[in-house]
Amino acid sequence: MIATLQCTVVDCPDPATLGHFYREILGGELDEGDPTWVTLTSPQGFRLAFQRAPDHKPPRWPDPEHPQQFHLDFDVPERADVERARERVIALGATFLHDSGGEASGFLVFSDPAGHPFCLCYGQM
Template identity: 70%
Template sequence: MIATLQCTVIDCPDPAALARFYQGILGGEVDEAYEDWVWLKPPTGARFAFQKVLGEYRPPRWPDPEHPQQFHLDFEVPGIEDMAEAQERVLALGATLLHDSGGERRGFRVYADPAGKPFCLCYGQNG
């Protein structure tokens, strides 16, 4: 091993707002000590950092290859019975639904966060 993961850095136009969005999903503490770099320290897992884009921000447009997603995050929901509540909560935080795989035993739903970056709520992936 050469190193361990320190954090995942996400470029965006408003670091504090996007950190609070993901705090609504993961919990944890937001550190807004700097205007252009904001930390989210979830109770479990690696930290996230949100970095202000200097200049024009071009959000991805999933699944448009002219505006690629660059990366995405997958969040596991305990089961399909929890998906409706999870969706309601991320939409209330400012997410936009992009795609529902429609799977009844295994599946995922793709959303855009407030900065336009895609993320998924998944269920049944490890079962």
């Protein structure tokens, strides 16, 4: 092993806003000491950092001309739970993009307030 993963860094125009968005999804603690770099530590110890990128150009899922670059998958236990989660993330500022349509398992695709795609996954994937 050469190293251990410190955190995943997400470029965005407003680190505090995106940090608060993901804290509502994951829970955890935000470190907002620097307005250009906000870190979220989840209850499980996973860390996401949000870095100010003034010229940020969001991806346009699923447009290959503006690729997603990366995306985050979040597990939600049941289809009924994912429907409640859909309402909550939209209320937080997410934009709904796609439903895979699965009955027992599948995913819903959204973009966060800075345009990064993320999925709410349910069932056995």
